[in-house]
Amino acid sequence: MKKISILSTLAVLAVLSGCDSRIDAVNQEMANIRNQPPLPIEPAPVFNPVPVFHYSAQQLRSPILPNSLANELKIMSGKRVYPNFSRPQQPLESYPLETLNLKGSLKSKSGQILALIQTPDGEIEKVQRGSYMGVNQGRIVNITPTRIDLLEIVPDGRDGYIERPRSLVLIGPVD
Numbered sequence: 001m002k003k004i005s006i007l008s009t010l011a012v013l014a015v016l017s018g019c020d021s022r023i024d025a026v027n028q029e030m031a032n033i034r035n036q037p038p039l040p041i042e043p044a045p046v047f048n049p050v051p052v053f054h055y056s057a058q059q060l061r062s063p064i065l066p067n068s069l070a071n072e073l074k075i076m077s078g079k080r081v082y083p084n085f086s087r088p089q090q091p092l093e094s095y096p097l098e099t100l101n102l103k104g105s106l107k108s109k110s111g112q113i114l115a116l117i118q119t120p121d122g123e124i125e126k127v128q129r130g131s132y133m134g135v136n137q138g139r140i141v142n143i144t145p146t147r148i149d150l151l152e153i154v155p156d157g158r159d160g161y162i163e164r165p166r167s168l169v170l171i172g173p174v175d
Helices: 002-035 067-076
Strands: 101-107 113-118 124-127 138-144 147-155 161-169
Touching: 101 161, 113 138
Parallel strands: none
Antiparallel strands: 101 113, 113 124, 138 147, 147 161
């Protein structure tokens, strides 16, 4: 029993001495690092100044906005328009403009050009200058044998409205 206790004591001392030597080695390495002279810090990079550019094309169309939108906003800037919700709706105002088809035109006895519009239901309606069509209160401002020009009143995105020009074009042969 005495031999076992002596052996266990020696084993514990060997283990502790091994730990002590590692701690001493780490402390010695840290002391060596602290005694070294500090490394120089790299200087900050030198940035060349950006040349000044004077944009001289401000009166031209914006390269960011689509051409049609830029023209629309230029034409409509400063105009204050409001939709007339008290006006009785006409039959073609219940259809989106994209669903209506220009099917042809004819001249009245007075010489005014009338247009024939086909609804998605397949019905044909006659319209003239001043009539309304489309869900955005599109007022017809001009009719030619192959085209109808309208002015729609749409929100401008800033709590107001603008007039947006739209056209309906005759496509293909008349059915």
